Amino acid sequence: MKKLILIFLFISGFLTLQAQQVLSVQDAINIALKNSYDIQVAANDASINKTNNTRGNAGMLPTVALTGSDNLSVINGHQETSAKVESNSSNARTNTLNAGIALNWTLYDGGKMFVTKQKLQEIESLGEIQYKDKVLQTVYNVIVAYYNVVKQKQQLASINEVNNYNIERVKILQTSFDAGNIAKTVLLQAKIDLNVNQENAVNQKDVIAVAKKSLNQLLCRDITTEFEVTDLIQTDYIPNVEELRQKLIASNTTILSLQKQVDIAKLTLKEMNTLRNPKFSLTTGYNFSRSDYTSYSLLNNRTLGPQIGGTLSIPLYQGGNANRQIQVSTIQLKSSQYGLENAKLAAYTQLANALTDFDAQRSLLKIEVDNNALAKENLDISIQRLRLGQTTSLEIRQAQESYQDSFTRLLNFEYNLKVSETKLKQLISAL
Numbered sequence: 513m514k515k516l517i518l519i520f521l522f523i524s525g526f527l528t529l530q531a532q533q534v535l536s537v538q539d540a541i542n543i544a545l546k547n548s549y550d551i552q553v554a555a556n557d558a559s560i561n562k563t564n565n566t567r568g569n570a571g572m573l574p575t576v577a578l579t580g581s582d583n584l585s586v587i588n589g590h591q592e593t594s595a596k597v598e599s600n601s602s603n604a605r606t607n608t609l610n611a612g613i614a615l616n617w618t619l620y621d622g623g624k625m626f627v628t629k630q631k632l633q634e635i636e637s638l639g640e641i642q643y644k645d646k647v648l649q650t651v652y653n654v655i656v657a658y659y660n661v662v663k664q665k666q667q668l669a670s671i672n673e674v675n676n677y678n679i680e681r682v683k684i685l686q687t688s689f690d691a692g693n694i695a696k697t698v699l700l701q702a703k704i705d706l707n708v709n710q711e712n713a714v715n716q717k718d719v720i721a722v723a724k725k726s727l728n729q730l731l732c733r734d735i736t737t738e739f740e741v742t743d744l745i746q747t748d749y750i751p752n753v754e755e756l757r758q759k760l761i762a763s764n765t766t767i768l769s770l771q772k773q774v775d776i777a778k779l780t781l782k783e784m785n786t787l788r789n790p791k792f793s794l795t796t797g798y799n800f801s802r803s804d805y806t807s808y809s810l811l812n813n814r815t816l817g818p819q820i821g822g823t824l825s826i827p828l829y830q831g832g833n834a835n836r837q838i839q840v841s842t843i844q845l846k847s848s849q850y851g852l853e854n855a856k857l858a859a860y861t862q863l864a865n866a867l868t869d870f871d872a873q874r875s876l877l878k879i880e881v882d883n884n885a886l887a888k889e890n891l892d893i894s895i896q897r898l899r900l901g902q903t904t905s906l907e908i909r910q911a912q913e914s915y916q917d918s919f920t921r922l923l924n925f926e927y928n929l930k931v932s933e934t935k936l937k938q939l940i941s942a943l
Contacts, residue, residue, distance in 0.1 A: 535739040537658045540731060544654045545647065547732035554646035561632075561639035570629035574617030574794075583608045605804075612799035622789025631779040638772040644941065645765035650730070651943045655934045657727040661741050663927040664723050668716045669743075670919040674912050675713060677891060678706040681908055684899050698905045705909060745926045747877065749933045751870060756863060759940040764859050770852040777845040784841045787834040788827055796820040863939055870932035877925040884922050887915040 545551060567573055585606040618625070682702045688694045725735040761767055802814040827834070894911040897903040937943045 533737075533739040535658075535741055537655060537742070540654050540658050540727065541651050543731045543733065544650050548650050548730075549732060551643075551646055551650055554643040558636075558639035558643040561636045565629075565632040565636045567629060570632055571618060571621060571625040572629065574615050576613065576615050578611075578613050580611040581609070608801070608803045610799070610801045612797050614795065614797035616793065616795050618791065618793045620790075620792045622786035622791055624783055624786040624789075627779055627782045627786065631776055631783065634772055634776050634779060638769060638776065641765055641769045641772060645769060648765060648938055648941055648943055652934055652938045654727070654730050655943070656931055657723070657730050658741065659745050659927055659930050661720065661723045661727055662743070662745055663923050664716065664720045665741060666743070666745075666923050667920065668713060668720060670916065670923070671709065671713045671716055674916050675706070675709045677895060677908075677912055677915075678702070678709050680895060681898065681905065681912075682706055684895075685905060688901070693901065694905075701909075702905055705912075745930050747874075747926055747929050747933075751867065751933075751936055753867060756867070756936060756940055759942075760859055760863055761856065763941040764939055765941055767852070767855050767859055770848070770855045774845070774848045774852050777841070777848040781838065781841040781845055784834070784838045787830070787837065790824065790826040792825075793823045794820075795823065859939065863936070866932055866935045866939065870929065870936065873925050873929040873932055877922070877929055880918065880922045880925055884915075884918045887911075887918040891915045 585608075682699070685694060685699045685702045689696060689699045724739070728735040728737050796819065798818045800814075800816050802812065804812045891908075891911040891914075894903055894908050898905070898908050934943065
């Protein structure tokens with residue numbers, strides 16, 4: 513009966529595991545790119561910039577409007593001509609109807625419209641860069657969160673492995689105690705260590721659950737969605753330092769974004785300089801007007817026909833506003849240039865730090881791989897010696913702690929190495 517129960521539990525656990533989705537890191541990235549609200553907002557911002565990039569928004573195209581009005585007046589008046597002829601009007605009504613179509617077109621605004629069109633193009637490009645930057649940041653966050661789940665899962669596996677050693681240790685000591693070879697306190701301490709290790713496993717499951725919820729949040733889906741992750745953290749990436757340095761300035765989205773802001777600031781300054789130039793606009797249209805009178809000798813008056821005109825404006829004095837705006841734009845341009853240079857310096861620093869950290873974590877990982885193998889071998893030998901009565905329970909406990917600590921360090925080095933790799937790729941927009 514017990515065997516049947518165990519078989520049933522095993523099959524149930526297996527089916528539950530199979531029912532959970534095995535999520536690869538690429539699957540997680542694809543889901544995030546599809547669902548991320550931050551990316552959708554960035555896409556909308558880029559779309560707005562693209563929509564605004566038109567000749568009409570730059571002021572190059574004319575405006576056309578239909579106009580119409582109808583006015584009714586009631587007049588009480590007295591008129592006297594030069595021939596001393598007088599007349600009076602009481603409640604005289606006048607109805608005036610106007611209608612027309614008008615075209616207004618700024619043909620030359622000092623060159624501002626052409627500069628504005630270039631500026632709108634640069635703003636559209638800036639929106640695309642900012643969208644790409646948001647995508648890269650999202651991918652970075654997902655990769656880091658995904659491998660955190662992998663690390664925590666591996667940590668649980670190491671705890672369970674040590675737990676198996678603890679179970680074996682208790683069995684051996686129970687046999688020794690039953691044979692009267694050891695004190696009961698030694699057995700009790702082993703059982704206490706086993707319980708503590710099982711508590712650690714429970715706590716670690718909670719850590720995994722929290723890490724999975726965080727990843728689900730980044731994927732913008734129900735945080736209770738169940739899934740499984742891969743069992744390994746790939747650490748075979750070898751950076752090409754020279755390539756990273758060459759691509760940094762040309763590919764880093766932060767630098768590209770600030771470079772675009774410098775370009776936009778230069779065009780803004782050119783826009784302000786056009787305020788000193790003359791402007792010429794054309795006005796044309798077709799108008800209809802009709803007035804009806806209930807008094808006077810003139811009963812109605814009607815006009816119909818086209819009109820055309822032009823306006824030339826030459827700025828002579830604008831209260832110093834043109835100079836003020838030019839000065840402000842010049843200062844803003846300098847600030848943008850300072851921001852760009854600062855970003856370049858920061859990017860070089862980030863690259864250097866990421867490379868240093870990558871090399872350090874890789875070296876530490878290499879050492880700890882060997883150390884972990886030694887710790888495991890030491891623990892296996894200690895268990896065998898305990899079975900033969902050649903060592904103490906305390907030494908076994910120390911060997912277990914040494915192996916557990918080594919495994920924890922190993923996982924941290926693997927995870928940190930993956931984070932450093934991801935950061936290097938993000939810096940050159942290679943995620």
